[in-house]
Amino acid sequence: MKGVAITGILSWIIVGAFAGWIASIITGKNAQMGAIANIVTGVGGAIFAGFVLKYFGIDGVTGFNLYSIIVAIGGATALLYIVGLFKK
Structure with missing residues (x-):
């Protein structure tokens, strides 16, 4: 059971890194962010x-699938945009 939990956590760290990286490219902040910031x-x-x-009554992250990765990228992009508003 512990192996499954660790695998799930590692999977989400990898997905988080990917989603953060894509979001940083979309928002033009890729050169400013490192791997930890992307995760x-x-x-x-x-x-x-x-x-x-x-x-809004919509399923968010539903597991390790394409829909959840797209949700993560969208959320990371929105998060970077919101943080950028406060940095100005």
Whole structure:
């Protein structure tokens, strides 16, 4: 059982890194972000998008699938945009 949990966590770290990286490219911040920032942005974006979508009655992150990766990328992009508004 512990192996499954660790595998799930590692999977989401990888997905978070990918989602954060794509979001940083979309927002033009790729040169400013490192791997850790991409992971934090991607995982944070997935959580953010999950909460927002649940508020509107839509399933957010539903597991390890393409829909969830797209949600994570969208959430990470929104998160970077919002953070950028406060940095100006």
